[in-house]
Amino acid sequence: MARRRVDDPRSDHALIAACNDGSAREAARAFEVLYRRHKDYALRVALRFVPDTDTALDVLQETFLYLLRQFPPAGPGIELTAKLTTLLYPVAKNTALTALRRGNRFPAADVEPDELAEATEPVAAGDVGAVIAALPARQREVLLLRFVDGMSLAEISQVLDIPLGTVKSRLHVGIGRLKSSGAGDDLRD
Amino acid sequence: MVDRDESLPDLPADWIDALNRVDRPPAVVTRTVDRGLGDAAEAQFAERLARPAWRRPGGWAALAASLALVTVVAVRWDGGNESVYTDVDASGHIDIADVLALARTGTASPRELEAFAQRVVALNGDASR
Numbered sequence: 001m002a003r004r005r006v007d008d009p010r011s012d013h014a015l016i017a018a019c020n021d022g023s024a025r026e027a028a029r030a031f032e033v034l035y036r037r038h039k040d041y042a043l044r045v046a047l048r049f050v051p052d053t054d055t056a057l058d059v060l061q062e063t064f065l066y067l068l069r070q071f072p073p074a075g076p077g078i079e080l081t082a083k084l085t086t087l088l089y090p091v092a093k094n095t096a097l098t099a100l101r102r103g104n105r106f107p108a109a110d111v112e113p114d115e116l117a118e119a120t121e122p123v124a125a126g127d128v129g130a131v132i133a134a135l136p137a138r139q140r141e142v143l144l145l146r147f148v149d150g151m152s153l154a155e156i157s158q159v160l161d162i163p164l165g166t167v168k169s170r171l172h173v174g175i176g177r178l179k180s181s182g183a184g185d186d187l188r189d
Numbered sequence: 190m191v192d193r194d195e196s197l198p199d200l201p202a203d204w205i206d207a208l209n210r211v212d213r214p215p216a217v218v219t220r221t222v223d224r225g226l227g228d229a230a231e232a233q234f235a236e237r238l239a240r241p242a243w244r245r246p247g248g249w250a251a252l253a254a255s256l257a258l259v260t261v262v263a264v265r266w267d268g269g270n271e272s273v274y275t276d277v278d279a280s281g282h283i284d285i286a287d288v289l290a291l292a293r294t295g296t297a298s299p300r301e302l303e304a305f306a307q308r309v310v311a312l313n314g315d316a317s318r
Binding site for chain 1: 200203204205207208209210211212216218219222223225226227229230231233234235236237238
C-alpha cells in the first residue's frame, strides 16, 4: 500500500460505495485511499489508549482489517450514514482496549477507560497539558472528541454509544475542572 | 471544525491548542503496516473475480431478471405444447371440434387451448386457400 501516493478527490461515501460494489481493482484502490486518508486519525485514537507506538500500530492494522472485512465478499458491506471517523473511532478504541486487556505486551489486565487516566503524569500547577492529561478518562475523551476531533455532540453520542445528555454532562464537568484548576491562567491573560 | 451553534460550553482557543498538544501526534506508520493492509485488501477483493455471478453485487437482480425471462419463455413455450395437437375426438382430422373436446376433458390450460385453437384456425385457413 506504500507503493504510490494517493490523492483522490472522491468523498468517503463514494469510496465506501466503491469498496461495496466496485470491481476488485476499484475496491482495492478505494480502500487504499480510505486507509491513507484516515490512518493518522486511527493511529492518534489508538495512542490515546495504548502507551506505545508498536501497540498503536497493531491497533491501526486491526482497525482497518476490521473495516476491510465489512466489505464483500467477506462482509455485507458498509452503509455510511455519518462521517467515517464516527465508525473508525469506536473500532480503534475497542481494539486498543482489547490489546491492553490481552496483556500481551503489558501486565495490566481488565483495563477500563477510566483507569487509563491515572496512568498519566502528575499535574503541575499552571500546566494546562498536565491538567488535561490528569482529567478522568471519560471527561478527557469527550473533550478530545469535541475540541480536537471536531465532532458534534450527536456524533460523540453515537461513537461512545451514550445519551446526548451524558455527553453534555461530561463536557460541562470536564471544562469546569479545567477552568477551576487554575491552569492556563497565563494563557488567558 | 467545531460547530459553534450548538448549546454547549466552549473553550478558549489557547485551551483547545493545549488539548491538541496533549493528544499525542501520530507516529510514522511503517511500510510494513501499509503493505500488510494493502495485500489484505487486494486478496480480499480479488475473491470477487472468482465469485459466481449471482454472488456479485447486483447479482440477485440479474438472477431475478434471468428467472423472469425463463418464466416468460416457459409460459410461451407451454402455450405451444405439441402434445395437445391431437385428434381428440378421433374424427380422423384435427379441427376446432378437437379444441372443444380437449376443453371438456379439463386437462389443458386455457393458454394451451387458445394456442390449439389459433393453430387449427391457421391450418384450416391455409387449407382453404
